[in-house]
Amino acid sequence: MHSQSSRRPNRRSALKTMVAAASAPLFVSPRVFGNNAPSNTITLGHIGVGIHGVQRNLNGFLNQSDCRPVVVCDVMKSRAIEACRLVNEHFDDTCCDVTYDFREVLSRDDVDAVVISTPDHWHVPMSLMALEAGKHTFCEKPTLTIREGQELVAAVKRSGKVFGTGLEDRSVTEYFRIAELVRNGVIGTLQHIEVGLPVKPVFPIEQPAPVPDDLDFNLWIGPAPMRAYTPKLTTAQCWRQIRDFSGGSLTDWGSHLIDTAQVANFSENTTPISVTGEGQIPENAINSVPHTFDLGYTYANGVTMHVKSDVPSIRLEGSDGWIGNRGWCGELTASDPKFLEARFDPGLSRIWPQPRIEHRDFLDALKSGDSTMYDAESLHRLSTVMHLGSIAMELNRPLRWNPQAESFDDADANALRSRPRRDWS
Template sequence: MDTKKAISRRKFMQFSGQAAAAMALPTLIDSKVLGQGAVAPSNRITIGCIGVGGHGTNVNLKSFLAKSDAQVVAVCDVDSTRMKNAERMVNSRYGSQDCMTTKDFRDILARKDIDAVMISTPDHWHTPISMMAAKAGKDICCEKPTLTIGEGRDLVNTIERYGRVFQTSTEDRSLSVYHRMAELVRNGRIGKLHTIHVELPHQPNGPGDPTPMPVPPELDYDMWLGPAPYAPYNKDRVHFNFRWIWDYSGGIITDWGTHLFDTAQWGNDTEHTGPIEIDAKGTFWDTGLYNTPKEYKIEYTYANGVKMFVKDGNPSIRFEGTEGWVGNRGWIGSLQASDPKIMTSVIGPGETHLVTCPGGEHRSFLDCVKSRDKPYFPVEIGHRVSTVCHLANISLLLGRKVKWDPDKEIFPDDEQAMRMTRRSSRAPWNV
């Protein structure tokens, strides 16, 4: 696709109307022929999946295909191999050939019959597609994180302006170990919280090969790059590996921090704010393609006096208070505590009960598309968690401690740090 073409709102909406009229609607079947408990397609929430790679297919697409009140009607990916695989899954699930395929997500946004989108692209595409989807009247379930602090705030403002449902797509708040952990801390079962310890995984071994390679025929590489600066194609740059390159992501800290930092903020009752001081140190590859942190240690300070210490290791979290501790070892590891009584403590009716959805983020999203309530991980809280990650990366890159005002979302009297809260976008994707 030629990304030099204009992308004005007028032209986009004009195209939307024409495309919606031209494209075939999904086959509608009366609920009587579907069996007891089934929902007719005409009563289902129609979904377009944008990005159907590993997680986009194996987790997000499969989850929506399993929901009786949702119907996936379109899939989009810049890699035709992945797109065709997703198309086969959708058509097999519904016993039809109706699934639309495209390499250009705007084709999905143009369809009036699509209620919502699931965005599972590389990080640098999350906000542009989400904002365009909101303007096109779609509700949005989007993978974490945002690419910068500034675009995260732009996303929040856009979602609120257009009144859309937005789910930050992570499973943590529906996992009993993290929900229970945060709820115990919030209700004082370890006394007054003073310290949080978090471990995130190590970055994968190897610096990546920067040698330019021919673009494979199945990949629309220019569209893959999108708003990111142009760089020659290399297999170590795209698909899963985008995580280790600044132009597209923030490394392990954003990839995994958005999971465990959310639990930390949840337990600390700071999910609508953030830390006030960040001191991060780390190491980087001397050569090669990958330029995000390889090893790291981070110290966060919150206005309530709580300290959070982060290092690379075994993905885990532990809350320490004046009367004990609670935490786990390993991703989704079992709950542990300084006293077994903490783990069996009952949260009473007059105490703080944190919102969760045992059915997961996709169930929460569909329920809220119907009710118009906010899902369990709404856009503002998702932005705040991503910000915690970005703050560490900014401190790492500057090689010094930084102070942060979470209310104004600024680095006070620090122009150098402020310049790192935004990045320029390659035309025409500066939405």
């Protein structure tokens, strides 16, 4: 597959050439040039530069002064070329390369970390390959299956590399504040959580069409089962409603609001112990995951959670009152407005300090060696909560779950913890 990276030297080799040609020493203390010296710059390879990959992640990292994308990649050539143009325009040079096969990104020795912004079915397989290649990894949420989450956690531990999740909620003031107030007992003992997730579009069945010249369709499908190309298949809202690629609104929006519920309940590293659920899959549509749903969860501490199709919303109910919001980043409301005025001594608060945005958090972790605010374990446990609901809906019966053993009390449910992967190579 053609790559512009083969036509000119990469950034690191160019820097080495300049150093060799000069009489300067091979190592210069960062104190000479400051924190943004080339030796302190983290080099990135961006894989997947669609709408979210550019607007959220590429722009998010471009806003940080101590990193630089050196290569961008997408199976849609026009997207990769446009993302490369944006990077070069940002730095006013031509040092960013473009490729259409993510394996070329992983093979480069001038890439310190990769940023994966692909459809969900590629998140873990691509992360596993990146970690195996020795790359620190920043990857979008969620996982596709419970087994994939287990594989990811194990791979990160083996690699010794930093893993960060492309999820912002713990750094968003409204959601951090909700968790902070609840964990510090403002509403008394937490008893129940209500979560609303938006209803996504229904896509009518389409007839197969020729694959555009711009698209490597085999690589887009990747480990998922092969299917015919249709015109809307690769658009973000369409593939999210197809089971082979994603879990619909439950795993997309659920990654945001259910995470706040998990944190508020001190459950960020565990899961519920039981689940019930029902969902409706549209007829005569491309959609193959529930379009609307109603789920009930119970945690080991007795807290219950109700997740349903609604506007994005969360409400946490305790023995002394409630707190929550409606709409993404909506204004906080409470049964007693004075709840919202509570302040806590940082040394006594029962939650960590509010993290910085996920891109900054990832870069800081690379430099400090600390964990990111969403490490592999956090992503796995959060995704598992949503997968439990999907499996309960698919089997249409209540299920018991053991968070320690990561298994159901139901053989059919256990079989749905994993899926086969297609040989796409």
